[in-house]
Amino acid sequence: MDDQVLQQLPRIAFAVALVGILSMITRLCEVMIWRPKRLRGKLLKQGISGPPPSIILGNLPEMKRFSSEPQRGEDQVADGEAKIGNRDQDSRVITHNCSSKVYPFLERWRKEYGPVFMFSFGNIQMLHVYDLDILKEMTMCTSLDLGRPSNLFRKLGPLLGRGVLTSNGTQWAHQRKIIAPELYADKVKGMISLMVQSSMTLVKSWVDMIDRSEGGAADIKIDAFMRSFSGDVISRACFGSSFCEGEQIFVKLRGLQEALSEKMLGNDNIHGFRQLPTKSNRAIWRLEKEVWSLILKVVKEREGAKSEKDLLQMILDGAKDGHLSSNEMDRFIVDNCKNIYQAGYETTAVVASWTLMLLASNSDWQAKVREEIYQVCAGQLPNSATIRNMKTEQMTMVIHESLRLYPPVAIFSREAQQDIKFGDVLVPKGVTVWVPVATLHIDPDIWGPNAALFCPERFSNGVSASCRHPHVYMPFGVGPRICLGQNLAMAELKVVLSIILSNFAFSLSPSYNHSPVMRLVIEPEHGINLLVKKL
Numbered sequence: 001m002d003d004q005v006l007q008q009l010p011r012i013a014f015a016v017a018l019v020g021i022l023s024m025i026t027r028l029c030e031v032m033i034w035r036p037k038r039l040r041g042k043l044l045k046q047g048i049s050g051p052p053p054s055i056i057l058g059n060l061p062e063m064k065r066f067s068s069e070p071q072r073g074e075d076q077v078a079d080g081e082a083k084i085g086n087r088d089q090d091s092r093v094i095t096h097n098c099s100s101k102v103y104p105f106l107e108r109w110r111k112e113y114g115p116v117f118m119f120s121f122g123n124i125q126m127l128h129v130y131d132l133d134i135l136k137e138m139t140m141c142t143s144l145d146l147g148r149p150s151n152l153f154r155k156l157g158p159l160l161g162r163g164v165l166t167s168n169g170t171q172w173a174h175q176r177k178i179i180a181p182e183l184y185a186d187k188v189k190g191m192i193s194l195m196v197q198s199s200m201t202l203v204k205s206w207v208d209m210i211d212r213s214e215g216g217a218a219d220i221k222i223d224a225f226m227r228s229f230s231g232d233v234i235s236r237a238c239f240g241s242s243f244c245e246g247e248q249i250f251v252k253l254r255g256l257q258e259a260l261s262e263k264m265l266g267n268d269n270i271h272g273f274r275q276l277p278t279k280s281n282r283a284i285w286r287l288e289k290e291v292w293s294l295i296l297k298v299v300k301e302r303e304g305a306k307s308e309k310d311l312l313q314m315i316l317d318g319a320k321d322g323h324l325s326s327n328e329m330d331r332f333i334v335d336n337c338k339n340i341y342q343a344g345y346e347t348t349a350v351v352a353s354w355t356l357m358l359l360a361s362n363s364d365w366q367a368k369v370r371e372e373i374y375q376v377c378a379g380q381l382p383n384s385a386t387i388r389n390m391k392t393e394q395m396t397m398v399i400h401e402s403l404r405l406y407p408p409v410a411i412f413s414r415e416a417q418q419d420i421k422f423g424d425v426l427v428p429k430g431v432t433v434w435v436p437v438a439t440l441h442i443d444p445d446i447w448g449p450n451a452a453l454f455c456p457e458r459f460s461n462g463v464s465a466s467c468r469h470p471h472v473y474m475p476f477g478v479g480p481r482i483c484l485g486q487n488l489a490m491a492e493l494k495v496v497l498s499i500i501l502s503n504f505a506f507s508l509s510p511s512y513n514h515s516p517v518m519r520l521v522i523e524p525e526h527g528i529n530l531l532v533k534k535l
């Protein structure tokens with residue numbers, strides 16, 4: 001190298017660094033300022049308004065402020081409002097309006113800006129849709145141009161990776177094709193006996209607790225039991241192991257769920273914050289690594305054992321068919337296992353808990369469903385035929401009503417992968433659509449004046465006759481991305497509820513404090529305590 005070039009080196013290095021910094025700043029401006037502004041402009045042109053956002057945080061500060069204001073709970077219900085809840089036998093009013101508690105900001109903005117409005121989740125441009133005609137078109141849309149929001153991966157990557165829940169396009173189609181057949185109704189039929197076994201473990205624990213307690217009734221916090229039940233079913237049915245063997249995976253996934261849900265409205269929504277080595281991010285990365293190793297350990301054990309034709313085997317075979325490198329294969333396996341554990345574990349458990357809370361506070365329905373179980377099961381444990389016979393009966397009506405009042409997945413969300421039109425609204429590519437399912441589920445204009453009451457009889461002629469606009473009832477989602485596990489979940493719920501109801505009578509414990517919260521799914525903040533007696 002001659003002297004002249006050597007002399008120029010610092011200048012060249014400076015120029016390269018400057019170009020690098022400038023392109024980084026340009027990229028940041030594009031992601032955080034210009035793109036959101038362009039998308040807002042396209043929505044504004046159509047007459048869609050919304051709360052004015054700040055440059056970097058969007059509407060996050062207001063969302064956080066509204067969410068931290070005390071919401072009117074059970075103890076704050078005014079006399080004249082008793083009609084919006086059910087009274088339990090102690091005459092406490094349980095208000096079934098979780099949407100105003102978990103997403104108060106959406107309710108406020110809807111009142112101010114109408115059913116279709118925009119807001120900004122950090123730099124993500126959101127479109128809130130509550131117009132029934134637009135919703136009808138949207139629920140019938142089978143186009144893959146309406147995909148899962150890409151920010152789901154950014155927000156929940158450590159929990160879900162790029163599995164079937166978060167991916168889009170051909171990657172998603174490949175994963176769904178592998179998983180779907182293992183969750184079809186005929187496969188679920190073969191899983192009933194192991195659901196019965198898992199339920200009987202729960203019965204034994206409750207009987208022991210009642211025997212140890214005074215007065216023949218035990219005050220039981222039921223949530224962990226419901227999670228053990230659904231975790232056991234998923235582990236055995238899909239992964240060929242038991243809940244005890246997979247327990248560490250569930251514990252760590254729950255830890256990840258809690259840590260990530262705490263960040264939902266925090267500064268981590270600002271582009272790049274999740275990559276910073278803060279204390280909470282480091283804890284999340286540690287948990288993610290631990291889950292990764294634990295799942296690969298289950299996989300290693302499977303490789304040594306004789307091959308079973310279950311969901312895990314399908315995922316392993318699917319990974320081999322995908323022409324992936326060894327590391328990509330591990331990621332495919334881990335991400336999809338995490339998705340199944342997560343999708344099937346928390347949701348079913350929390351629905352079982354809410355349903356028991358509703359039956360505990362409505363003793364007439366508890367008696368009706370128990371009577372039906374006596375008739376259908378005739379003293380035997382449930383099997384696939386008896387579960388099928390409960391298709392349109394009281395049990396199914398109660399589960400539908402529970403899913404209406406407490407849908408675990410409170411928001412139906414999609415991102416426009418291309419510009420896409422519904423009614424008069426053109427949703428520009430990159431905009432995330434939010435449909436507040438929990439709010440639609442208790443709207444009196446849709447369900448009538450008893451919308452916020454527990455009234456399972458509304459489902460006596462099935463979902464399609466339950467209200468004026470049955471397309472808004474979507475506890476399992478709609479369209480091509482509809483829940484793959486709904487047959488499994490419904491069977492699990494019928495089995496565990498049948499077995500509990502035929503062994504125990506229960507009421508709400510005086511210590512129960514009704515407080516639904518959002519931790520990725522709508523959960524009871526303080527758990528659910530029941531007073532349980534043997535029958």
Ligand code: HEM
Nearest residue numbers: 343344347348351409475476477478481482483484485489
């Ligand atoms: C009562 C329990 C359950 C509820 C309420 C529920 C609800 C949902 C919802 C709302 C979605 C999103 C649908 C959409 O965006 O349109 C979903 C997706 C999914 N669920 Fe469930 N789920 C439950 C149980 C299960 C179980 C037991 C499994 C399997 C083990 C499962 C597996 C899945 C999968 C794989 C997806 C992703 C489908 C896709 O993106 O293609 N779910 N579920």
